[in-house]
Amino acid sequence: MTLIRAYEVIADDLRPSIREGExxxxxxxxxxxxxxxxxxxxxxxxxxxxxxxxxEGLIDRGHGRxxxxxxxxxxxxxxxxxxxxxxxxxxxxxxxxxxxxxxxxDTGLHAEALVFHAQYREVExxxxxxxxxxxxxxxxxxxxxxxxxxxxxxxxxxxxxxGLVRDVIAADPDLLDEANESWPGGSRxxxxxxxxxxxxxxxxxxxxxxxxxxxxxxxxxxxxSVILLHGTSYDVDDRVVDVSHVTxxxxxxxxxxxxxxxxW
Amino acid sequence: MTLIRAYEVIADDLRPSIREGExxxxxxxxxxxxxxxxxxxxxxxxxxxxxxxxxEGLIDRGHGRxxxxxxxxxxxxxxxxxxxxxxxxxxxxxxxxxxxxxxxxDTGLHAEALVFHAQYREVExxxxxxxxxxxxxxxxxxxxxxxxxxxxxxxxxxxxxxGLVRDVIAADPDLLDEANESWPGGSRxxxxxxxxxxxxxxxxxxxxxxxxxxxxxxxxxxxxSVILLHGTSYDVDDRVVDVSHVTxxxxxxxxxxxxxxxxW
DNA sequence: GAGTGGTCTAGACCACTGT
DNA sequence: CAGTGGTCTAGACCACTCC
Numbered sequence: 001m002t003l004i005r006a007y008e009v010i011a012d013d014l015r016p017s018i019r020e021g022e023x024x025x026x027x028x029x030x031x032x033x034x035x036x037x038x039x040x041x042x043x044x045x046x047x048x049x050x051x052x053x054x055x056e057g058l059i060d061r062g063h064g065r066x067x068x069x070x071x072x073x074x075x076x077x078x079x080x081x082x083x084x085x086x087x088x089x090x091x092x093x094x095x096x097x098x099x100x101x102x103x104x105x106d107t108g109l110h111a112e113a114l115v116f117h118a119q120y121r122e123v124e125x126x127x128x129x130x131x132x133x134x135x136x137x138x139x140x141x142x143x144x145x146x147x148x149x150x151x152x153x154x155x156x157x158x159x160x161x162x163g164l165v166r167d168v169i170a171a172d173p174d175l176l177d178e179a180n181e182s183w184p185g186g187s188r189x190x191x192x193x194x195x196x197x198x199x200x201x202x203x204x205x206x207x208x209x210x211x212x213x214x215x216x217x218x219x220x221x222x223x224x225s226v227i228l229l230h231g232t233s234y235d236v237d238d239r240v241v242d243v244s245h246v247t248x249x250x251x252x253x254x255x256x257x258x259x260x261x262x263x264w
Numbered sequence: 265m266t267l268i269r270a271y272e273v274i275a276d277d278l279r280p281s282i283r284e285g286e287x288x289x290x291x292x293x294x295x296x297x298x299x300x301x302x303x304x305x306x307x308x309x310x311x312x313x314x315x316x317x318x319x320e321g322l323i324d325r326g327h328g329r330x331x332x333x334x335x336x337x338x339x340x341x342x343x344x345x346x347x348x349x350x351x352x353x354x355x356x357x358x359x360x361x362x363x364x365x366x367x368x369x370d371t372g373l374h375a376e377a378l379v380f381h382a383q384y385r386e387v388e389x390x391x392x393x394x395x396x397x398x399x400x401x402x403x404x405x406x407x408x409x410x411x412x413x414x415x416x417x418x419x420x421x422x423x424x425x426x427g428l429v430r431d432v433i434a435a436d437p438d439l440l441d442e443a444n445e446s447w448p449g450g451s452r453x454x455x456x457x458x459x460x461x462x463x464x465x466x467x468x469x470x471x472x473x474x475x476x477x478x479x480x481x482x483x484x485x486x487x488x489s490v491i492l493l494h495g496t497s498y499d500v501d502d503r504v505v506d507v508s509h510v511t512x513x514x515x516x517x518x519x520x521x522x523x524x525x526x527x528w
Numbered sequence: 529g530a531g532t533g534g535t536c537t538a539g540a541c542c543a544c545t546g547t
Numbered sequence: 548c549a550g551t552g553g554t555c556t557a558g559a560c561c562a563c564t565c566c
Contacts (some may be wrong), residue, residue: 005536005537015476032553042539043538043552061553063552064543064551083525084526098466099330200524201522203520203521203527206518206519209488250470251472258464258465259344260463261348261465262351307533309554309555311533326564327532330533
């Protein structure tokens with residue numbers, strides 16, 4: 001015998017009217033007190049039902065404003081052709097490279113509308129990252145954290161961490177200084193500067209609910225997941241040159257990957 | 265002034281001991297009544313804190329068993345080299361094709377341990393799918409739903425829907441009958457049968473919280489997201505030959521995409 | 529049967545929003 | 548200031564698990 005929970009009943013009652021577009025985005029639901037009366041239930045029980053709908057991403061709960069049907073956010077597309085695009089630009093003149101980068105490409109915004117932030121730190125590799133790079137533990141890595149946001153918003157589009165082996169890029173000291181960011185032409189041109197030719201990029205994608213830290217850093221509403229993209233760049237000799245970690249808000253990010261097949 | 269919520273305080277108190285491995289997977293938390301006494305709070309408030317941790321995927325709540333630290337599930341990797349792999353097999357002898365398929369490849373399980381289910385339905389394309397295929401609305405599509413599960417489990421690994429234009433594959437009537445599934449060699453060999461050579465596959469990946477329907481169909485625990493993979497297969501002449509929709513449990517699925525870059 | 533978690537009530541108080 | 552949502556209490560009852 002399955003137990004029937006009162007808050008599920010209330011949620012099941014509200015869901016169809018939201019999903020079938022009977023209520024449009026922005027429309028308000030009945031007040032919690034009215035819902036409680038209407039269903040003959042207590043206020044906390046109604047509250048449980050509303051929390052459920054909020055966790056499912058169906059409604060936004062506005063303190064003092066009422067519960068409203070959520071408006072879907074337009075997704076930003078992160079296309080894996082970005083790698084080839086950036087590599088092609090690595091050999092173009094400085095002025096061209098400086099004009100626009102991958103973030104502008106992803107979001108469709110102009111460079112002036114973007115606020116860029118970079119932070120570099122040198123760390124000694126512990127077992128895990130050392131294994132990823134195939135270097136001995138204790139090798140010095142350059143860990144770079146990036147944050148880019150739209151100037152009128154507070155939250156960045158993504159949280160990005162990128163790791164490099166320090167000695168591999170030390171041939172150009174400019175690459176070790178965060179003050180030189182944002183680097184015209186991005187990380188592909190940085191690698192090009194020290195003679196590294198990337199050969200392929202591997203992306204591992206997973207998804208999970210957001211952590212409280214991510215809620216704060218990315219300003220995520222309830223009812224969103226985060227997409228984790230763990231990227232590994234190899235050069236043409238199959239050496240790992242970059243290991244990156246990207247955290248993306250699931251409700252407005254779409255990843256696009258194209259797999260080309262060989263001819264028969 | 266930010267309001268301090270009692271249930272957040274309790275959750276914040278428990279989180280570190282779970283995440284820093286002070287408690288290992290499988291360890292039990294204190295009973296809800298004990299937690300309430302210890303924090304000087306009511307039982308429902310403690311319950312709210314435990315729900316939060318469960319939604320974050322940190323604990324499993326076992327009715328009558330106690331709240332235990334969740335054991336991470338081992339992820340199944342879905343590698344985009346699967347497409348080339350399957351295409352290469354499309355021209356191998358029947359016996360070889362029948363021996364193993366992509367699901368066996370993804371999961372590492374043998375064919376006998378898998379339970380396969382397929383359902384075919386013919387539908388007239390409405391505006392949306394017709395646009396994806398580039399055919400007039402009303403064109404007859406074959407909509408195929410697949411479910412594969414491990415024989416000792418109840419929930420399938422994923423929910424898969426695939427759509428084809430009926431006339432494109434009607435040259436071989438065997439392709440229209442679900443009784444011929446599971447087809448040795450999979451969908452790539454099916455296309456090969458009617459002379460279609462796939463050229464590339466586009467995958468669009470998004471993530472969101474699970475819906476109640478998905479909870480039931482995939483037996484998802486709280487604190488998991490679903491990964492949606494919207495795939496489009498093109499043939500060598502850039503014609504759309506297959507549109508698929510895959511719903512994957514986020515807590516045990518990892519997608520792997522490799523992007524190869526051109527030589528300078 | 530003892531101990532666990534899950535849910536519910538009735539009412540209260542506070543915070544936030546908009547008029 | 549009126550109306551909204553968010554939280555909390557104290558205690559109760561029930562379902563589930565395991566011994």
